[in-house]
Every structure is written in C-alpha cells, then in structure tokens.
Amino acid sequence: MKITVRTATEADLSALLSLYAELNPDDAPLPPATAAATWAAVSRQQGRTVLVADVDGTVVGTADCVVMPNLTRGGRAILFVENVVVAGSFQRRGIGRRLMEAAVRLGESAGCYKVQLLAADDAYVHTFYETCGFRPLATGFRRYIL
Secondary structure, three states, X not given: OOEEEEEOOHHHHHHHHHHHHHHXXXXXXXXXXXXXXXXXXXXXXXXXXXXXXXXXXXXXXXXEEXXXXXXXXXXOOEEEEEEEEEOHHHOOXXXXXXXXXXXXXXXXXXXXXXXXXXXOOOHHHHHHHHHOOOOOXXXXXXXXXX
C-alpha cells in the first residue's frame, strides 16, 4: 500500500465531502454549488493547505491546516489543524500519522513555533494524537454559533 500525502486540488472535492460525511454524519450534505464556492474560497485563502492522503489513487484521509501569523513569540506563526479524518475502512494503517507528520512539516516550513489542534473527547483519539507527538497541554473552549 503506497500512501502519498499531498495538497488537495479541486478534483478531490467529492472525496473530501465523503470524508467529512464520515467525520460529521449528522450534517446535511452541501449542495454542489455551495461546496464548489466554499472550495474556491478555501483554495484561495493565504496560509491554508488542505492535505489529503492518497492510497493507490484513492483519497482516504485529510487534514485542514491554517498558518496564522502571530505578533507574539518573535512573530512566529501558529499552525492550526482541523477536520482530520481517515476513512473508516483505512484506519489503523498509518495514514493518520502520515497526515499529522505532513502537517508538522508544513508548520516547520512556515516558521511556526507550534502546531495546535482540538480533539474530540475520546480516549482513542487522544491516544492517537499523543503517539503523533502532541501533548494535552491546555484546555480548549468553543462556542458554537447557530
């Protein structure tokens, strides 16, 4: 099995939407025009990289990365990682780890001083991120806007 991690392209949109449906199964599917417009905005955003894991020509995982410029820490940026998902039928094969390694390299190449993410309140997920070198060092807060 050959795993390639690369930057997503517009041609990957359908596969990304399928992965996001696994991540958030209660979400209604995006109408095609909305998905295309959103992808166009994402792909133009400076500092934004959507990574995909490709196994033998099939996109099976993704991680959305955003470099945020920062006025502290000597002006070094922060890389935020969101929407990490590996297709259920491809989990536990090293794909998630490869995505996270690529995200860290992306942060290093952008001069970031840290890579940060929020994780579901799930022991399995926490163990995964810890094995990728992440540590639970802060308490996250969120407020959903409906």
